[in-house]
Amino acid sequence: MSGTQAGRFFVHGDWACAEGALAAGCRFYAAYPITPATEIAERLAVRLPQVGGKFVQFEDEIGAIASVIGASYSGQKAMTATSGPGISLMLENIGLAVMTEAPCVVVNVMRGGPSTGQPTGGAQGDVMQCRWGTHGDTEIIALAPQSVQEMFDLTIHAFNLSERYRTPVFLMADANIGHLYETLEVPEAKGIEIVDRKKPTGKPADYRAFKADDDLVPPMACFGDGYRLYATGLTHNEKGYPDMSVEGQDRLVRRLCDKIRRDAQRIEMAEEHYTGDCDVLVVAYGITARSALSAVKKAREEGIKAGLLRLVTLWPFPDRRIEELTRGIKGVVVAEMNYGQLVREVERAAMRRVDFLPKLGENPHMPEEILAAIRRAKK
Amino acid sequence: MTPPGHPHSKSLRVERLPHIWCQGCGLGIVLHAYADALEETGIDLDKVATISGIGCAGRASGYVNTDAFHTTHGRALPFATGVGISRPDIKPVVISGDGDLFSIGGNHLIHAARRNVDMLVICSNNFNYGMTGAQFGPTTPSETKTPTSPYGNIENPFNLVALVSSAGATMVSRWTSMHPIPLKNSIKRGLTKKGFSFIEVITPCTTGYGRLNRLTPLDMMRRLREKGKIKQVAPTEAVCDPRHEIILGDFIDVEKPTYNEVFETLTKRAGGES
Ligand SMILES: Cc1ncc(C[n+]2csc(CCOP(=O)(O)OP(=O)(O)O)c2C)c(N)n1
Numbered sequence: 001m002s003g004t005q006a007g008r009f010f011v012h013g014d015w016a017c018a019e020g021a022l023a024a025g026c027r028f029y030a031a032y033p034i035t036p037a038t039e040i041a042e043r044l045a046v047r048l049p050q051v052g053g054k055f056v057q058f059e060d061e062i063g064a065i066a067s068v069i070g071a072s073y074s075g076q077k078a079m080t081a082t083s084g085p086g087i088s089l090m091l092e093n094i095g096l097a098v099m100t101e102a103p104c105v106v107v108n109v110m111r112g113g114p115s116t117g118q119p120t121g122g123a124q125g126d127v128m129q130c131r132w133g134t135h136g137d138t139e140i141i142a143l144a145p146q147s148v149q150e151m152f153d154l155t156i157h158a159f160n161l162s163e164r165y166r167t168p169v170f171l172m173a174d175a176n177i178g179h180l181y182e183t184l185e186v187p188e189a190k191g192i193e194i195v196d197r198k199k200p201t202g203k204p205a206d207y208r209a210f211k212a213d214d215d216l217v218p219p220m221a222c223f224g225d226g227y228r229l230y231a232t233g234l235t236h237n238e239k240g241y242p243d244m245s246v247e248g249q250d251r252l253v254r255r256l257c258d259k260i261r262r263d264a265q266r267i268e269m270a271e272e273h274y275t276g277d278c279d280v281l282v283v284a285y286g287i288t289a290r291s292a293l294s295a296v297k298k299a300r301e302e303g304i305k306a307g308l309l310r311l312v313t314l315w316p317f318p319d320r321r322i323e324e325l326t327r328g329i330k331g332v333v334v335a336e337m338n339y340g341q342l343v344r345e346v347e348r349a350a351m352r353r354v355d356f357l358p359k360l361g362e363n364p365h366m367p368e369e370i371l372a373a374i375r376r377a378k379k
Numbered sequence: 380m381t382p383p384g385h386p387h388s389k390s391l392r393v394e395r396l397p398h399i400w401c402q403g404c405g406l407g408i409v410l411h412a413y414a415d416a417l418e419e420t421g422i423d424l425d426k427v428a429t430i431s432g433i434g435c436a437g438r439a440s441g442y443v444n445t446d447a448f449h450t451t452h453g454r455a456l457p458f459a460t461g462v463g464i465s466r467p468d469i470k471p472v473v474i475s476g477d478g479d480l481f482s483i484g485g486n487h488l489i490h491a492a493r494r495n496v497d498m499l500v501i502c503s504n505n506f507n508y509g510m511t512g513a514q515f516g517p518t519t520p521s522e523t524k525t526p527t528s529p530y531g532n533i534e535n536p537f538n539l540v541a542l543v544s545s546a547g548a549t550m551v552s553r554w555t556s557m558h559p560i561p562l563k564n565s566i567k568r569g570l571t572k573k574g575f576s577f578i579e580v581i582t583p584c585t586t587g588y589g590r591l592n593r594l595t596p597l598d599m600m601r602r603l604r605e606k607g608k609i610k611q612v613a614p615t616e617a618v619c620d621p622r623h624e625i626i627l628g629d630f631i632d633v634e635k636p637t638y639n640e641v642f643e644t645l646t647k648r649a650g651g652e653s
């Protein structure tokens with residue numbers, strides 16, 4: 001049964017995320033209520049039973065993510081959504097999803113932290129947590145929507161990437177987008193590209209659950225298929241059995257990281273405005289990118305050659321493009337709703353200091369603030 | 380190589396044997412009883428998922444020839460809940476330790492029982508955290524000396540049977556690894572019963588608990604034989620003290636609609652089809 005309800009809607013970002021999940025084929029959702037992600041759960045509690053899916057409210061976020069991995073291994077497309085405090089609880093099992101290559105989507109509608117912080121206030125303070133929060137070496141894919149439409153589109157894309165690479169994918173939305181009302185266009189189901197995980201084609205007896213193809217991704221059987229699958233969070237060999245040897249650790253961790261690193265440029269998504277000839281480059285994402293675009297346009301009206309690089313994937317980080325765009329230009333401005341996170345990545349990729357505009361406390365940057373920074377950087 | 384004629388070549392991944400457990404440890408007997416039960420019930424092994432957490436007991440899932448998953452410490456139950464709810468045709472069986480299921484995973488345990496997801500939980504209770512070196516845990520009797528209670532355990536142990544019964548489980552039994560036949564029979568019942576079934580198995584941790592308390596493996600086995608008494612009592616009366624008395628038996632066996640059965644009615648109410 002198709003989960004896509006085509007049409008034009010005036011809805012908030014969390015609603016769009018829920019509908020995007022259904023359109024992507026998500027039929028299992030587990031979560032624990034938390035502002036500002038609760039509306040995703042509320043929408044899916046209504047919608048999933050209508051399409052034969054399962055909505056489960058868990059006792060905590062650790063249970064929610066563990067059940068999502070269980071559902072993923074049972075052949076379902078599965079998702080959870082939460083905010084910073086919930087992500088902090090989920091991190092160990094996000095590592096389990098990386099290690100056992102369980103496709104799933106984790107939505108973080110970001111609020112101000114640390115700790116309980118500012119529950120209803122939007123922020124972009126978890127963008128490093130999602131990259132580095134779980135222990136050990138991992139590569140992470142994370143997407144940052146800037147509109148209600150993208151809450152829908154990028155949720156679908158997050159599922160597609162998770163299925164393609166067999167890895168958890170983060171949708172990193174700021175609360176400002178989660179709670180924003182805008183027009184959403186939901187296309188007909190046939191117009192939506194859907195990616196499903198590779199299935200094994202051979203006999204169950206020959207199946208090696210963690211033997212990768214050339215793309216470094218192993219085909220995935222699921223529970224109940226007769227493959228007698230075994231998976232563990234321990235370092236394991238191609239059969240999935242524990243192998244804690246030096247070589248075993250080296251081989252597995254390299255493959256898990258390289259399947260994403262090697263394809264980073266294919267995964268990376270960014271939107272560029274006026275970057276062809278820019279003297280000053282602004283880098284932003286999420287709600288901030290909208291103010292940044294407005295500032296860049298105003299700067300152009302003033303005759304300043306400003307450009308915008310709007311990050312859609314936060315991870316993998318577009319190192320090479322930033323290096324190209326910043327080479328020899330007058331200034332680089334980074335605006336984000338935190339006290340200094342992705343700015344470090346921009347500085348690293350650009351190999352220079354940048355003009356950084358932090359923002360704490362729920363209200364996004366005003367275009368004037370960014371414009372002032374562009375004017376400064378131009379000098 | 381598969382040893383020819385291994386008695387459990389159907390239900391165990393015999394190529395993975397020998398297992399990692401110490402000599403005299405009771406965990407092998409639990410695995411044996413589970414393997415027997417799988418074969419004797421004739422349940423479709425393609426439709427069983429054996430799931431465990433972390434610990435010595437949790438290694439069981441790696442030896443069972445069903446779909447199997449070794450989750451993080453304490454999270455076998457929510458993982459199994461995800462399997463059981465998204466695939467009602469699969470029976471999740473959780474095999475794990477007392478620390479995994481009642482300490483770090485304790486919150487999930489009471490909620491899984493309350494939800495009544497159709498699954499069987501086999502908890503090997505060795506009164507300590509065996510894998511990390513026999514520290515005290517939520518089942519360790521008071522005053523027991525362990526590496527982290529060198530002057531004696533000052534905490535009180537849970538009675539797992541009473542706890543799980545009050546949380547809403549539809550089947551609750553307790554055996555020891557010295558009672559393999561009734562254990563196997565309870566597992567067989569739990570495999571075929573619909574609802575949240577819980578079996579506690581008292582197993583000796585010979586290397587940890589035994590060595591530190593100057594008990595030989597044989598002492599420990601004898602003790603389970605002597606102190607284990609089959610009685611028909613209410614779950615709250617089912618004493619579990621390895622020094623005095625361990626009451627064994629089937630304490631709860633009731634029928635209740637499972638989570639998936641109730642969800643089906645909800646799906647109809649929502650106008651969907653399952
Ligand atoms: C989050 C986390 N904390 C701690 C550990 C270390 N650890 C591994 S097994 C274990 C205790 C297991 O005890 P139990 O479940 O009773 O199993 P047993 O070894 O006694 O069979 C602990 C504390 C871990 N693996 N993960």
Ligand code: SF4
Binds near residue numbers: 587
């Ligand atoms: S440490 Fe204890 S529980 Fe673990 S295998 Fe050895 S005897 Fe068994």
Ligand SMILES: [Mg+2]
Binds near residue numbers: 476477504507509
């Ligand atoms: Mg134990």
